[in-house]
Amino acid sequence: MSALAKNYNRRKISFKKGRGSFLYSTNGKKYLDFVQGIAVNSLGHSNPYLIKAMNKQAKKVWHVSNAFIIPEGERLAKRLTQKTFADYVLFQNSGTEATEAAIKVARRYFYSIGKPNKNRILCVKNSFHGRTIAAIFASGSKKMTEGFGPKVGGFDHFKFGDHQSLKKAISNKTAAVMVEPIMGEGGIKVIPDWCLKELRKICNKKKILLILDEVQCGIGRTGNFFAFEKSKVKPDIVPIAKGIGGGFPIGAVLMTKNVASSMIPGSHGSTFGGNPLAMSVGNAVLDQIFKKGFFNNLKKVSKYFYKELDKLKKDYPNIIKEIRGEGLLIGIQLHFDQSKFIKSLEKNYLLTIRAAENVIRILPPLNVKKNEINLALKIIKKVCREYK
Numbered sequence: 001m002s003a004l005a006k007n008y009n010r011r012k013i014s015f016k017k018g019r020g021s022f023l024y025s026t027n028g029k030k031y032l033d034f035v036q037g038i039a040v041n042s043l044g045h046s047n048p049y050l051i052k053a054m055n056k057q058a059k060k061v062w063h064v065s066n067a068f069i070i071p072e073g074e075r076l077a078k079r080l081t082q083k084t085f086a087d088y089v090l091f092q093n094s095g096t097e098a099t100e101a102a103i104k105v106a107r108r109y110f111y112s113i114g115k116p117n118k119n120r121i122l123c124v125k126n127s128f129h130g131r132t133i134a135a136i137f138a139s140g141s142k143k144m145t146e147g148f149g150p151k152v153g154g155f156d157h158f159k160f161g162d163h164q165s166l167k168k169a170i171s172n173k174t175a176a177v178m179v180e181p182i183m184g185e186g187g188i189k190v191i192p193d194w195c196l197k198e199l200r201k202i203c204n205k206k207k208i209l210l211i212l213d214e215v216q217c218g219i220g221r222t223g224n225f226f227a228f229e230k231s232k233v234k235p236d237i238v239p240i241a242k243g244i245g246g247g248f249p250i251g252a253v254l255m256t257k258n259v260a261s262s263m264i265p266g267s268h269g270s271t272f273g274g275n276p277l278a279m280s281v282g283n284a285v286l287d288q289i290f291k292k293g294f295f296n297n298l299k300k301v302s303k304y305f306y307k308e309l310d311k312l313k314k315d316y317p318n319i320i321k322e323i324r325g326e327g328l329l330i331g332i333q334l335h336f337d338q339s340k341f342i343k344s345l346e347k348n349y350l351l352t353i354r355a356a357e358n359v360i361r362i363l364p365p366l367n368v369k370k371n372e373i374n375l376a377l378k379i380i381k382k383v384c385r386e387y388k
């Protein structure tokens with residue numbers, strides 16, 4: 001009998017080791033892992049470069065507290081600002097801490113300019129921003145908030161893709177709009193570039209901050225460092241997590257100088273956030289994904305993947321409804337509940353994970369090889385062919 005709480009519906013497999021795109025189960029099977037810890041292991045399992053960076057730092061110093069200067073964190077923050085819209089970075093340990101800190105930054109900003117009542121956060125109904133008590137009410141999902149009342153106030157919601165509903169939900173108390181450029185848990189739903197641009201315009205007009213939650217879609221997942229980049233929109237605050245640690249827990253909030261100015265000493269903190277061990281691994285992840293040609297290669301491989309998936313959709317129109325996503329954040333939407341299909345993929349040694357709207361999420365490591373994609377395609381095709 002397991003002593004672990006039963007809040008997860010775990011599959012009955014466990015693993016003894018991982019190498020790149022593959023996981024080896026305790027009962028001796030080899031799986032192609034296109035879950036990768038849900039977009040976390042951006043460079044695959046047991047990446048030698050990351051192991052080396054972690055071991056090197058482990059022998060020096062793990063943790064010291066933010067009461068002191070942490071050079072590894074200084075370096076990671078500097079590199080993140082040099083490559084992005086941001087001027088300042090605040091480190092956390094997880095995605096939900098990052099989204100909560102993003103909300104805190106937005107509120108604190110308006111507080112600091114003498115508008116403390118401009119404090120409401122506007123989010124997409126049934127989005128996903130994490131599982132802390134505030135983040136679940138930000139998501140506004142009935143399932144996630146059930147039994148966790150009283151309701152945390154300060155959040156309003158609009159319907160995805162419904163511009164009327166967005167405009168109606170904005171008031172003079174709205175401090176920020178927080179959206180995922182690509183909804184991950186929500187079913188790999190992409191906000192089109194023109195929508196992001198329009199959203200930025202509305203925010204400018206109404207003096208509202210734009211928070212883009214890149215916890216899942218960021219850190220190279222789409223073939224650009226951030227998913228919003230190709231829209232040319234400039235956000236004010238961007239929470240990140242998942243991919244930045246390559247498997248080590250790291251979260252962060254990236255922000256402009258303007259909003260960061262309100263985060264004075266003592267306004268926020270984290271015991272573990274930004275510790276030397278985490279920061280060294282984060283730097284090692286950036287070393288790899290900022291390598292010349294890395295994103296070009298990712299784009300090439302993903303383009304091939306989509307081309308082949310589109311062919312599969314044409315061959316099996318009664319099974320596959322839509323191929324969604326960008327880069328290596330991929331969703332195969334089925335016409336029916338996807339659970340059985342995911343199980344069949346697993347029986348054929350391909351690991352995938354569900355998302356909302358009957359979507360099978362496919363999240364290879366960012367350095368996935370073409371032959372591994374071919375193997376996945378072969379398995380998906382086989383399951384389509386045999387599906388009853």
Ligand SMILES: *Cc1c(COP(=O)(O)O)cnc(C)c1O
Nearest residue numbers: 094095096128129130184215216
């Ligand atoms: C996963 C995720 C989170 C929460 O991250 P945790 O590390 O699980 O707290 C927040 N926002 C988005 C978009 C996510 O995908």
